[in-house]
Amino acid sequence: PIDLWQIALPWTVIVAAATTALVVVLRGGRTDQFQTELAVAMAALLIVSEVLTHIDSLSMVVTSRRSEAMLAEVIAQAPIGIARVDRTFKIIDANPGMAQLLRDPTDVMVGSTIARYLRTDDRAFAYEKIGALMSESVASIQADNLMIRADATEVWVHWTSTAVRSSTGELEYFLTTLEDVTATHEAEESAEANLVMLERLNELKSEFLQGVTYEFKTALMEINGSSELIRDGDGLEASEVKALAGDI
DSSP: OOOHHHHHHHHHHHHHHHHHHHHHHHTTOOOOHHHHHHHHHHHHHHHHHHHHHHHHHHHHHHHHHHHHHHHHHHHHHOSSEEEEEOTTSBEEEEOHHHHHHHTOOHHHHTTSBGGGGBOHHHHHHHHHHHHHHHTTSOSEEEEEEEEEOTTSOEEEEEEEEEEEEOTTSOEEEEEEEEEEOHHHHHHHHHHHHHHHHHHHHHHHHHHHHHHHHHHHHHHHHHHHHHHHHHHHOSSOOHHHHHHHHHHO
């Protein structure tokens, strides 16, 4: 930033010199021709310098306004929600993406607190996160929250908030972005549910195999015992052998 005195100082010198020369002339004094020509030349150079500086300043202003317009267009067309929030968690302004995400008109959102779109259980968590950002312990924060839209529907959002401070370090506002991650969150929940189901199926398979293994062991022990009796039994009658064979 350029202070006013920095711009006015060269002209103050010219005005002071001209006033001094005028006072000298009015009092009947005479000015030296060389000094007069030197003063005129310096004034002309100063004027040219000021004009060139003014042209450069205008060029910078035009460039800055173009950049601002381009940035405003990018923010307006952004597919994510972007908002500025003050230290009391009130929305200062928001882009159309934010209004579309939360299904609330921009003019209604401005002036409302961000807590309006948070569940009661999540407000303390959000305030705690933003409090850490306010205390400068972190540069930015991000988290996932289930937010309530203006039409009472719910949406999972991934939000990021960054503190914007002045040149003196004073907090001016929070720049917050919100992105709809409902599909991602539902996919993760579905994958987690599928994993739980697979784990349960694996447990059932293990239980089934254990049961089948036990039943096979029991049968094999009986087959083995009857076979040994037939093999080693010298005094077995034919009916007993047939009974053991039937058991096998």
